[in-house]
Amino acid sequence: MAAGQGLCLVGAAVVYTAVAHIEATPDEIFDVLVGFDEYADWNPWLIQAEGEAVVGDSVTATVVLGDSTRTARHRVLEVDAPNRLCWRDAGVTTWFVKGRRCRIVEAEGAGGFLRNELQIWGLFAWLANKKYGDALLEGISAETAAVKARAEGR
Numbered sequence: 001m002a003a004g005q006g007l008c009l010v011g012a013a014v015v016y017t018a019v020a021h022i023e024a025t026p027d028e029i030f031d032v033l034v035g036f037d038e039y040a041d042w043n044p045w046l047i048q049a050e051g052e053a054v055v056g057d058s059v060t061a062t063v064v065l066g067d068s069t070r071t072a073r074h075r076v077l078e079v080d081a082p083n084r085l086c087w088r089d090a091g092v093t094t095w096f097v098k099g100r101r102c103r104i105v106e107a108e109g110a111g112g113f114l115r116n117e118l119q120i121w122g123l124f125a126w127l128a129n130k131k132y133g134d135a136l137l138e139g140i141s142a143e144t145a146a147v148k149a150r151a152e153g154r
Contacts, residue, residue, distance in 0.1 A: 013121035014129045016137045018144035023111040024151035030082035032150045033103050036061075042150045045139035053079050059087060066135040078102070096124040112151075116144045 022029055032042075036049035036059060043049075044064065048071075051059030055076050062071045072093075077100070078086040086102040088094075097120055104115040118140055120128055129136075 012125060013119050014125055014133070016118045016120075016133075016140050018116045018137075018141040020114050020144050020148045021108055021111060022114055022148045022151050024154065026082040026105045026107050026112040028154055029105045029112045029114055029147065029151045030085070032147050032154075033085050033105070034079075034081075042146050043143055044146055045143040051076070053085060055079055058090065064135075064139060065132050074101075094122075097122045097128045098125075114144060114147055116140050116147070 032038075034053035036051055036053070039046050039049040039061070046061045046063050047069065048062040049059055050061075051057055051074075053059075053076060055078065057076050059074045059076060060071060061074060062069050073090045074087040075090040076085075076087045078084055083105050084102065086100065088101070089097075089099040099118060099120045101118045102115075104117070106113045106115075118136060120136075
């Protein structure tokens with residue numbers, strides 16, 4: 001599969017996706033994804049994260065949205081090492097817009113393939129996309145490139 005990024009409308013949902021082939025094993029890629037305490041060292045989109053990659057646990061992350069930053073709480077939904085890490089937004093904004101983020105890692109050749117996906121939906125998903133859509137796509141793409149660089153540099 002080719003590396004890239006994209007935006008897709010699925011019913012009332014908006015899906016932002018970035019993909020990359022990474023010259024690292026799925027285990028090495030997954031270790032980067034679940035090393036929340038190291039995000040500040042390499043992640044240009046989630047510049048800080050605290051929590052554990054444990055289903056049901058909470059992760060607090062600071063995200064860059066254009067010229068501003070926001071801190072939000074997330075609930076870990078799925079941890080299937082080394083293939084899948086998913087969480088959802090858990091803050092007050094979920095009354096209006098819901099978000100679910102999954103990072104899917106697959107073996108590909110001598111390395112791995114990362115699909116980084118953010119889906120938003122809800123009453124005001126259209127407004128969130130209008131206001132933050134470009135920043136969300138830029139952020140998820142920058143993070144995916146940074147995961148690649150971090151995993152390949154280990």
